[in-house]
Amino acid sequence: xxxxxxxxxxxxxxxxxxxxxxxxxxxxxxxxxxxxxxxxxxxxxxxxxxxxxxxxxxxxxxxxxxxxxxxxxxxxxxxxxxxxxxxxxxxxxxxxxxxxxxxxxxxxxxxxxxxxxxxxxxxxxxxxxxxxxxxxxxxxxxxxxxxxxxxxxxxxxxxxxxxxxxxxxxxxxxxxxxxxxxxxxxxxxxxxxxxxxxxxxxxxxxxxxxxxxxxxxxxxxxxxxxxxxxxxxxxxxxxxxxxxxxxxxxxxxxxxxxxxx
Numbered sequence: 001x002x003x004x005x006x007x008x009x010x011x012x013x014x015x016x017x018x019x020x021x022x023x024x025x026x027x028x029x030x031x032x033x034x035x036x037x038x039x040x041x042x043x044x045x046x047x048x049x050x051x052x053x054x055x056x057x058x059x060x061x062x063x064x065x066x067x068x069x070x071x072x073x074x075x076x077x078x079x080x081x082x083x084x085x086x087x088x089x090x091x092x093x094x095x096x097x098x099x100x101x102x103x104x105x106x107x108x109x110x111x112x113x114x115x116x117x118x119x120x121x122x123x124x125x126x127x128x129x130x131x132x133x134x135x136x137x138x139x140x141x142x143x144x145x146x147x148x149x150x151x152x153x154x155x156x157x158x159x160x161x162x163x164x165x166x167x168x169x170x171x172x173x174x175x176x177x178x179x180x181x182x183x184x185x186x187x188x189x190x191x192x193x194x195x196x197x198x199x200x201x202x203x204x205x206x207x208x209x210x211x212x213x214x215x216x217x218x219x220x221x222x223x224x225x226x227x228x229x230x231x232x233x234x235x236x237x238x239x240x241x242x243x244x245x246x247x248x249x250x251x252x253x254x255x256x257x258x259x260x261x
Contacts, residue, residue: 016089016250019112019227020057026184026191027051028161033075035068037061042079045154049108049254050229052076053084059092069102073257088252096255104255109232113246117190117219117226121244125212130167130183134159137168140177145196155194167217171210179206183214190218192228195237207240 024032029041029051037058043051054072069083076083085091085099100106131137138155142148159166164186171179178201182193192214197207215226228246230237 053086056091083257109253115226115246125216128213140170141180179210185218188224190223190226
């Protein structure tokens with residue numbers, strides 16, 4: 001796949017660092033290991049690349065790349081995972097070039113988007129009280145996504161580990177979930193995760209309605225800006241977020257070294 005070369009300049013890096021740190025707090029991995037400024041995140045119960053990747057946080061941290069990559073590969077192998085690097089603008093061109101030369105394939109570009117919560121769209125949102133029952137939310141999320149029930153315990157584990165305040169939102173029609181979202185309130189930020197509308201119910205405004213209700217809930221608790229991560233090729237979701245007022249602030253992508261056959 002072709003990865004966009006939109007890069008953050010030096011003035012942008014503090015913003016990237018802020019939202020990368022917010023992402024680690026809002027969607028925590030089970031195992032976190034630090035190698036210099038690399039954050040190695042692994043989560044046995046979830047296959048998500050975001051929860052199972054090496055996240056470099058300093059473009060200048062290029063010490064002993066072959067040795068550190070080999071050590072990371074052993075750590076991932078112990079978890080039965082392929083070695084994946086998640087490369088935000090904080091990774092820098094030097095590491096990117098080294099990974100490309102040594103056989104890591106680029107994949108999975110995503111956008112990080114931001115919205116100021118003084119938006120009129122949020123003002124007009126329906127008030128909704130989030131669920132308190134994590135198990136019920138996980139069941140609704142899997143039903144809406146059409147996911148395997150085996151992923152329920154992993155989702156519960158990740159949400160249960162969030163130290164900030166997670167709001168669990170479900171929109172139902174005829175007692176059947178049609179849209180779900182997690183909104184993590186963390187100081188003046190609100191992060192959106194697991195935003196899903198049932199494939200049979202898309203195009204009817206359920207996703208927009210639920211997202212705005214979640215953001216209104218977070219704003220009432222002191223959040224001043226919202227953010228989210230969305231895959232670059234998910235045109236339908238990007239249209240929704242852009243219509244609400246979200247704007248791209250940076251991108252990231254993955255490089256993966258597949259396990260040998």
